[in-house]
Amino acid sequence: MHRIGYLLSDGFQIMALASQTVFEMANDVSGEAFYGIENYSTAGGEVRSSLGMKIDTRAITARTQMDTWIAVGVTTPLTIAPPADVFAFLRRAAKRTRRIAGICTGAFVLAGAGLLANRRATTHWAYARDMQRLYPDVQVEEDRIFIVDGPVWTSAGMTAGLDLALAMVEKDLGADIARSVAHKLVMHQRRAGGQSQHSEMLDLAPKSDRIQNALNYARKNLNRPLTVQELAGEAHLSPRQFSRVFTLETGQSPAKAIEGLRLEAARLMIEKSRHSLETIAQETGFRDRRHMREAFMRGFGVPPQEVRREARTQT
Incomplete structure (x- = not known):
């Protein structure tokens, strides 16, 4: 025992x-x-x-x-x-x-x-x-x-x-x-040790259901390009109104917020899957592996390869 x-x-x-x-x-x-x-x-x-x-x-x-x-x-x-x-x-x-x-x-x-x-x-x-x-x-x-x-x-x-x-x-x-x-235990996912303590969706914390619905839609469709017009449609607002209300409620522009969601999804895939970085970039909506690397450097200060190496040392 x-x-x-x-x-x-x-x-x-x-x-x-x-x-x-x-x-x-x-x-x-x-x-x-x-x-x-x-x-x-x-x-x-x-x-x-x-x-x-x-x-x-x-x-x-x-x-x-x-x-x-x-x-x-x-x-x-x-x-x-x-x-x-x-x-x-x-x-x-x-x-x-x-x-x-x-x-x-x-x-x-x-x-x-x-x-x-x-x-x-x-x-x-x-x-x-x-x-x-x-x-x-x-x-x-x-x-x-x-x-x-x-x-x-x-x-x-x-x-x-x-x-x-x-x-x-x-x-x-x-x-x-x-x-x-x-x-x-109904733990919907087993979080890797290297995973961030923070949730991008929680950090955004929109005040209205219409912006929350747009974010939920975005998270389910990260694997393809997302435009302000498309997200505005989910919120039943004009693109101009949507951008203004979104920034007011979340403190970020729609583009910045979507990049944060892509980064969070990519980081989780890097830590928990064996997919190539190119595949992960495609699945999370980045143009290519290089584009994802640039976003990782801006968001985390380290490249995707470093995140994967660290995750593997935890197992």
Whole structure:
């Protein structure tokens, strides 16, 4: 049995415990109790979440041994620090465990213990720059779902903890089991670690249904040229009205927004498929591979080849 210990401290975010369901479903799908999961704290007993919910935990002792330790984050890592003995324990545990992880701001706990020094790591985007400021020896990558650097795993915001747990299942039990678990949990896609934390559609956040409908139409038809006239028709506006209302509601021109949607779709295909870059460029509406590369450099600061290389190092 692969034993997983969740390390909690007062103020922890309850959503992080949802990732335990990934391991539960992996046991169900595989037909064996491959994972054993327990909640721990340094003192044991009840630990209170940020919501006020109390979770009973086991106390860590000198004999406590886990194959995987997962440090759970708190909602305000800059004002709530774990007990000092948590850092001492993690430093000891890192020497004798297979892997160690931090979900969301749990990365701050690992960093405080010195486990992220000279490593790549991520955390919730809202606190990534604070982490870089407080721990300059950590290579913080704020726009990642999760990062695996040797035996140390870190994830972005709370739902990314599900992606991190699913990646652990894939590492332990294979891609078929991971896909079945994702299906059982109605996870509509398994996000690669290198995938952006941000959604272009959420960032645009139009205020009216007519602009939202135009964006939904665009996303379904990225594989071909899209004109303002066509999108305006979906919104039942004249092209001039559409451009004005679109820019007012989203803060971007239609052309800029569509390029963002193309970039998001292309990046996902690059990370999750084996299609050639030329094919991906065609499928996401770029004129050719060179046009896609120019857009990647503008949008991400790196070429598509670099995104693919990084995604492959995460698997």
